Amino acid sequence: xxxxxxxxxxxxxxxxxxxxxxxxxxxxxxxxxxxxxxxxxxxxxxxxxxxxxxxxxxxxxxxxxxxxxxxxxxxxxxxxxxxxxxxxxxxxxxxxxxxxxxxxxxxxxxxxxxxxxxxxxxxxxxxxxxxxxxxxxxxxxxxxxxxxxxxxxxxxxxxxxxxxxxxxxxxxxxxxxxxxxxxxxxxxxxxxxxxxxxxxxxxxxxxxxxxxxxxxxxxxxxxxx
Amino acid sequence: xxxxxxxxxxxxxxxxxxxxxxxxxxxxxxxxxxxxxxxxxxxxxxxxxxxxxxxxxxxxxxxxxxxxxxxxxxxxxxxxxxxxxxxxxxxxxxxxxxxxxxxxxxxxxxxxxxxxxxxxxxxxxxxxxxxxxxxxxxxxxxxxxxxxxxxxxxxxxxxxxxxxxxxxxxxxxxxxxxxxxxxxxxxxxxxxxxxxxxxxxxxxxxxxxxxxxxxxxxxxxxxxxxxxxxxxxxxxxxxxxxxxxxxxxxxx
Numbered sequence: 341x342x343x344x345x346x347x348x349x350x351x352x353x354x355x356x357x358x359x360x361x362x363x364x365x366x367x368x369x370x371x372x373x374x375x376x377x378x379x380x381x382x383x384x385x386x387x388x389x390x391x392x393x394x395x396x397x398x399x400x401x402x403x404x405x406x407x408x409x410x411x412x413x414x415x416x417x418x419x420x421x422x423x424x425x426x427x428x429x430x431x432x433x434x435x436x437x438x439x440x441x442x443x444x445x446x447x448x449x450x451x452x453x454x455x456x457x458x459x460x461x462x463x464x465x466x467x468x469x470x471x472x473x474x475x476x477x478x479x480x481x482x483x484x485x486x487x488x489x490x491x492x493x494x495x496x497x498x499x500x501x502x503x504x505x506x507x508x509x510x511x512x513x514x515x516x517x518x519x520x521x522x523x524x525x526x527x528x529x530x531x532x533x534x535x536x537x538x539x540x541x542x543x544x545x546x547x548x549x550x551x552x553x554x555x556x557x558x559x560x561x562x563x564x565x
Numbered sequence: 566x567x568x569x570x571x572x573x574x575x576x577x578x579x580x581x582x583x584x585x586x587x588x589x590x591x592x593x594x595x596x597x598x599x600x601x602x603x604x605x606x607x608x609x610x611x612x613x614x615x616x617x618x619x620x621x622x623x624x625x626x627x628x629x630x631x632x633x634x635x636x637x638x639x640x641x642x643x644x645x646x647x648x649x650x651x652x653x654x655x656x657x658x659x660x661x662x663x664x665x666x667x668x669x670x671x672x673x674x675x676x677x678x679x680x681x682x683x684x685x686x687x688x689x690x691x692x693x694x695x696x697x698x699x700x701x702x703x704x705x706x707x708x709x710x711x712x713x714x715x716x717x718x719x720x721x722x723x724x725x726x727x728x729x730x731x732x733x734x735x736x737x738x739x740x741x742x743x744x745x746x747x748x749x750x751x752x753x754x755x756x757x758x759x760x761x762x763x764x765x766x767x768x769x770x771x772x773x774x775x776x777x778x779x780x781x782x783x784x785x786x787x788x789x790x791x792x793x794x795x796x797x798x799x800x801x802x803x804x805x806x807x808x809x810x811x812x813x814x815x816x817x
Binding site: 460462463465466467468469470471472473476480481484485488561562563564565 | 645647
């Protein structure tokens, strides 16, 4: 006969896991910030088709989109130190942030590029016609409009990234997932442990989705008829 | 005073503008008419360097440029001296009506925001949209959007405002308010170069009407002469078609 869920154990797990929540959020936040900066750079290279860099960007995107994140993480954590001696010090957290940044920036670059290209050509012409420079029209007209288009997909990637931080446990990082794994191994209450951590991720993502809806409402203000 | 000499623009080997010579006096209102695809819009776009001409000489006030050798700075200067009103309004979608009018003053002329907004409010009053200052383009009617488009051009205080078929995208109900605003500007002797199919506007407002076909100026003169006694058979042919259309429309 199946045993009933051990609710007391699950409740007791909550404060334990809460201690590892900051690390999970920190990896996701730093990864997202770095990925955004990198993705914007890559997108601008793609939009302006800067010679040389454009080809390198295409190769970068192709590789990081074309291979599994887990493979990339192992490559950074276990592989790179063998190749480059100065990386022997790389720890799991740094490797995870590196992997998340590179992996997600490849996806995000494409959605930012699409958002920039999607801004109507007439907006650029109108800005040029009143004598704006290319930099001015990008900053004042095109990027603000592209942001509105890009935000929903970027938030989606952020959500995905938060969940992907759980892969850090394969590099020996004790974050939310790693902590759960250890707890479960000690108590043998696998279902209770993993359903608890699942709820953790779920709640984080739902909170983020709520922020996303508010942000989108604000960004859409100018476009309501 | 604006002077265009030997302006040529080719698209893929086809000369869309085939040597245009044109002088515009300050305060003059010129209407350009002609069949579609004869380079009327391209002429305006070349004056504003939205298209790069292939040959010709351009004088706008004290700015003189050989278009083939125009530097980035020359093009910026030419654009600042010519304002453009687009067929599809092309208002900045992320800016309010006030913001659209003030944008150039703030970014291009580097006015303090307050001063730019004060000027923009004056212009909103002149175009009759004071109550729409904080409205975004998406919530404005076509006619209101085009009036803001004209307001944006007015704010630039350019030597000339270039109108590229300003009423062609409008639902018929909005055409009149836009034409009325253009007439008001004409009355104030704002220098204007207008490409339009509104023959009534050309007849009533223009100092000079230019008929273009095949990338060239075929015939030009005061509206009374161009409409009353066209010399070139191509002009007569075009006017017969257009006016017949308008009459038949009016009689139905």
